Amino acid sequence: MAKKTGGFLPISKEDMVSRGWYYCDFLLVTGDAYVDHPSFGTAVISRVLEDAGYRVAILSQPDFRSEADFAAMGQPRYAVLINSGNIDSMVAHYTASKKRRHDDSYSPGGVGGKRPDRAVTVYAKLARRAFPNTPIYLGGLEASLRRFAHYDYWADHIMPSILQDAGADGLMFGMGEKSVLEIAANLKAGKRGPDVCKQVRGTAYFTKNAQDISFPAVWCPSMEETVEDKIKYAESVKIQYAQQDHITGKAIVQKHGHRLLVQNPPSIPLTTEEMDWVYGLPYERTYHPSYEAVGGVPAIAEVQFSIIHNRGCFGGCNFCSLAFHQGRYISSRSHESVVAEGKRIAQHPDFKGYIHDVGGPTANFRFPACKKQETQGLCQNKRCLFPKACGNLRADHSDYLKLLRQLREIPGVKKVFVRSGLRYDYMMADDNDEFFLELVKYHISGQLKVAPEHMSDHALYYMGKPSFDVYRRFKERYERINAKLGKKQYLVPYLMSSHPGAELSDAVHLAEYLHSIGYMPQQVQDFYPTPGTLSTAMYYSGVDPRTMKPVYVAKTPEEKEMQRALLQWRRPDKRAIVIKALLQAGREDLIGYGKECLIRPRPNEHFAHLHTEKPSKRHGRGRNTQPSRRTDRTTDRRAARTSNRSGGGRRDQKSNQKKKYTKHR
Incomplete structure (x- = not known):
């Protein structure tokens, strides 16, 4: 058993030797920089194993062009544990429009490119080359959400379970404290193959023998069926979601060729006492000091x-x-x-x-x-x-x-x-x-961020969000309480465009509402079809897995851009696409000089059914002619400037605007 010495866990062979270690029990590989804080899964799992007496070494962001960094740490006694980091490596690298991101807040200095695409799969293959006979187990968000055959947005087709692509021995899904300790105990006891996972909740594994299935089970459509038939894919997702309860959930079996992918029921959630234990472990609460020279790890700023x-x-x-x-x-x-x-x-x-x-x-x-x-x-x-x-x-x-x-x-x-x-x-x-x-x-x-996501009840139904009337009443209650306390604080609503089920008319209605309250969001999140969600199944299959009924999906870049642009209709660079969207939606009435209009015509532009009201000389062409709304619109814009919706929008802030906002707060 390892003896805890405090401080950061070893990140190199030299660190191990300084502790008197000549081997480790587990090599934990991660696509993030090493941050020993309970907001990071790597820190939690490593501390849980350490507390149980195991020697754990951390291999953070290894060179993914060869196995040299893996071999340098030496062969672990029990297993290599692999995750991509706190977020999916593909989401870390690409926006919803599949544009490459240039930075990475989970890497030293915020520099991008420190981890590969599909990091879990790449690391697992390198670990297998470095240690051919050592078991490999996957965990974290990237592996968890890819445990079944799944639609991959970036490749635009169905991919098999990540276990198959990675060639790993097993996978831990969800929150892994209990499952990792059980796996560790089984490995220590000499178990191998399916025997390591088959009685462990919160795990998935491959087997060729149905008798290895240790829990009552349901079967979902095979990987091959989901490739051939989109409706079968939607059915498989519906079955998978139905079994994700720790009390009623059964094991799920999905055939991949001649093998069976088995997902055991979810882990029993931690009790209050167990959660207290996990969060009371001796975390350093910051990044490893080796990153100090390059400016640390930006992701720590929000959670430290x-x-x-x-x-x-x-x-x-x-x-x-x-x-x-x-x-x-x-x-x-x-x-x-x-x-x-x-x-x-x-x-x-x-x-x-x-x-x-x-x-x-x-x-x-x-x-x-x-x-x-x-x-x-x-x-x-x-x-x-x-x-x-x-x-x-x-x-x-x-x-x-x-x-x-x-x-x-x-x-x-x-x-x-x-x-x-x-x-x-x-x-x-x-x-x-x-x-x-x-x-x-x-x-x-100064502001409260909440997520109504949309105002069209039609769109909200497919999002699984409550009626917009709930948000409207919440906004009124929030404003009433602020007034009662003599405060001027603002709501910053998170909004989403192009979600399955949301049509162009829904985006127009949302734009009308935002215009009526004098608010235009600086950032909008375009729907991002990531693995493991019902909405992604809608996006790919064209049916709602809850009902198996058809659902409209905006898929072409132009359709998606129209919905997104309507929510930022005042931006000059969005003008042409907003006009096109309004014309396509049959809403020429929103192009004109009336106070409800989104677009003001320019000289020599001709649109049918223009409102006859002329622009106010006081406010100039293209501005709202209601002076009473100028204050609300300005303050809402100020409040929105700090909204930072991951993957959505951009920030165009002038220095004088920043000064005004700071003074206002």
Whole structure:
């Protein structure tokens, strides 16, 4: 058994020797820089194994052109564990329009190109070349969401399970603390092949023998069937989603040629005591000091002084992979554990008094949605918040509010922010204003980011989001509470274009609404078909897996650009495509001089059915002629400038605008 010595885990042979190690039990390979913080999966899994007495060495962003970096660390005694990092390597490298990104916030100095495309597969093949007889196990988001035959947006076709392409021995999906410890124990006991995984929840493996399946199982269409038939692919996704509950879920079997891919039921979620243990391990809470010379790792900035208090999300948005990865069941840490972490943060030499976030996948969930989930599992054909809040939902923020109050009382803490993933529909299901009042009073800095995603109920249905009326009422309540407290704070809505089911008319309606409130988002997220989501299955198959009915999908670059451009109709560079979209949608009435019009004609431009109202001399051509809306529109634009939607839009900020916004805040 390894003896814990504190500090960062070894990242080189020299580090191992300095600890008196001449081998490691596990070599953990990651596509991220090595950051020893509980927001990073590599840090959590390595610390969990270390706490169990295993020797773990970290191989971060190895040279992917040869196996030399793998061999340099020496052959591990039990296995090589591989992940691509905190995010999918393809998402890290490409935008939704498949344009190459130039930077990478999870790499030293933010420099891109430090990991390969399809990093898990590349690393696994290099590990096999370096250590032909050593077991290889995959984990993390990239592997988890590719555990079955899946549609790959970048290649634009169905790909087999990542286990097949990588040639690995097994895969851990979801949150892997329990499964990695069981796998480690099985390897230590001398087990090999399917025997390592076949009785371990939260794992997937290949076998040729159906008798290796240790749990009650359902079969989904084979990999070959999903390649040949898009409807079969949608059916397979529906079956896979139906079994992702730790209480009711069965094993899932999918044939790949002559072999059987077996996904065991999901891991049992961590108890509160187990989560306290995981987050109480001796993390350094920063990046490895070897990166200091190149400016560190940018990704640490948002999370170094943030706290994760929960896991899981029962929101169930169709475009989100959380239900397929972490699951919909909520686990949470104790107040004592969270406050203890807050006190450790307050003692950090770089801490300036601000806890940046107290959240998780969804910040304001502290317990399962209803009592039934604790013993009977989650409903398969119902959602807790969609299309409206379930009658059994426990909408109660009192425990979360108590936790925030305790964090505010820690000596040295000036402010505790809540910045990630607030479900406004869950807040609206809670009639008590107490949490809402304190959120606005103490936990927001000028703006609150929420995600209505759209305003067309037609589009929202396919997203799995509640009616836009819920957001409208939330906005009114937010403004009322701000007024009551004498504050001027703004909502920054995240919006998405081109989601399956969203038609051009839906985008026009959204543009009309945004125009009516004097707000144009600086950034818009175009739908990104990533593996493991119901929305991606819609995009590829053209049917909704929930109902197996056809769904409209905007796929051509022009269709997608039209929907996106309509949400930023004021941008001069979008003018031509916005006009084309309006004409195609039969909405020439929105081109003219009326206050409801999106586009003002230029000299020598001729459109049918123009409004006859002339532009105001005071405001000039092309501007809203309602003076009373200028203030609202300006402040909304200011608030939107800090919205940073991953993969969407661009920032065009002038220095004088930055100064005004800073002064305003």
